[in-house]
Amino acid sequence: MSTPMSTRITFAVAGRVLTQVRRDHRTLVMLLVVPCVLISLLWWMFEDLPGDLFDRFGPGLLAMFPFIVMFLVTSVTTLRERSSGTLERLLTMPMGKLDFLLGYALAFGLLAAVQSALAVAVSVGLLGLDVNGPVWLLGVVAVVDAVLGTALGLLVSAFATTEFQAVQFMPAFVLPQILLCGLFVPREAMPGVLELVSNVLPLSYAVDAMQELVGAADEGEVWRAVAVVACFAAAALVMGAATLRRRTP
C-alpha cells in the first residue's frame, strides 16, 4: 500500500468528481454552453468589420475557456475538500497525493474535452473558423490547457482559506496571463520586460498553440507549445502535491 499511486484510487477520485459535477445541473450546463455562447458573441461582434478578425481572436478564446473555467472550478472544489475535512480523511486512508491530483486532472480533463469539442464544433461548423491544421489537435490543446488550469487551481487552493479568497486568485493569477498572452498585443511588440514575462507564462504557449493550428499550421510548432504547457502543468501538479500534507499543525 506504500506505492505512490494506484490507478484504482485515481479512477475512484475521477469518477466521484464527475458524479458531483453531473449532480449539479446548473454548473454542468454553464460549463458546456457558456463557451459556445461567448465564442458566438465574439464572431457576431466582428461580423461587420473587414478582415479576418474572428480567425485572429477566436483561437485565443478557445485556449482560454478550458484554462479559466477549470482553474476556478478546481480551486473552489479542492478548497471545499480541505475545509470539509474530506481531504484529511482521504489522507488517513491509502490515498496517494498523486492519486488525488491525477484523479482531479483526469475528471476535469475529460470535462474540458467535451466542452472544447462543443466550442470547436460551433466555431468551425457554424461560425466558419478556418482551421488549417487538424481539428482533433485543437481538442488536444484544449485538454492540456484544462489540465494546466486544474493544476494551477489545485496549487492556489492551498493558499486560500475561504472560497472568497479562492475566487480572488482568478484576477490575480489568470487575468495577467490573459493580458500578456499575445492576444491583444503581439508578444514581440510588447515592451521588453513584458515580453520576457509573457515568455514565462503558460497561457502564452496555450494561445500560441491554438493560433498556430488555425494559421500557419506547422504541427511541430503546435506540439512544441503543447509540450511547454504540459511541463507547466506537471510542475504545478508536483508543487500542488507538496501542499497536500498528511500531517497538519
Add this chain to the structure above:
Amino acid sequence: MMKNIVEVRDLVVVRGAREVLPGISLGVAPGVTGLLGPSGCGKTTLMRCLVGAQQVRSGTVEVLGEPAGSAALRTRIGYVTQSASVYDDLTVAENLTFFSRVLGVDRRSVDEAISVVGLADHQRQVVGNLSGGQRSRVSLAVALLGTPDLLVLDEPTVGLDPVLRRDLWELFHRLADLGAAVLVSSHVMDEAERCHRLLLMREGRIIADGSPDEIRERTGAADIEQAFLRLVEGQEEVA
C-alpha cells in the same frame, strides 16, 4: 491484561503558541474506551495523533505495533471527525462506494455499513438534504468500512436523539466484541457508564484511567461527573 492496540508515550503537541498536549502517555486496549473531558482539553488533537493527521513535537505514538500514520495502518483505522467529513452533494450510497473504492473493500461492506448505522432507507438521498444526525452517521458508516481494528470516533453521538445514541453505543460494543478497539470521545460525562474503560482528560493530561467502577470507588463519588470534579479539586489542592 490484553495487549494494548494503542501506545502513546510522552507525546508533546504544540499548536500555535499553545502546548496542547504537554507530554501525555496512555494505552488503549480492545474494548470500548471513553475519552472524556471538557471541550478544548486536547481530545481531538490526541485523536488526530492516533490517525497520523497531527504534527507532533516529540514522543511516540504506536498503533497495532506500527508508528501512527504509517502506510500499513491506513486500511486498519476508522476515523470519524467531529464534523461529518463526507460529500454533501453525493448520495449516501455514492459516498460509501467512493470511500470503499479508495480503501479497496468490496461492495458488500458498503451495504453492511449503511444498514448498521440505520440509513438503508436513505441511501439514495443526497447527504446535504439529511439532518445533522443522519449526516454524522454517514460519516460513521465510512469509518466502519472494511472492519478496522481501531475505531477513533470524535464525539460521534453529539446531537443525536436518545434512541439513536443508545443504538450507536450498542453498535460500539458489538464492534468491540468482535475484537476491535473503539476509542470514543465525549464531553458528556453521562456517556461514561457505557464504556469498559475511561480516560478522563483535562488540559492535555490524563487525570484518571480505569473502569467506571474503579474511578468512582477511588474518588468516592456517586457518578463520573462528580469524580471528575473531585479529581480536579484534588489536583488544585496539591498545586
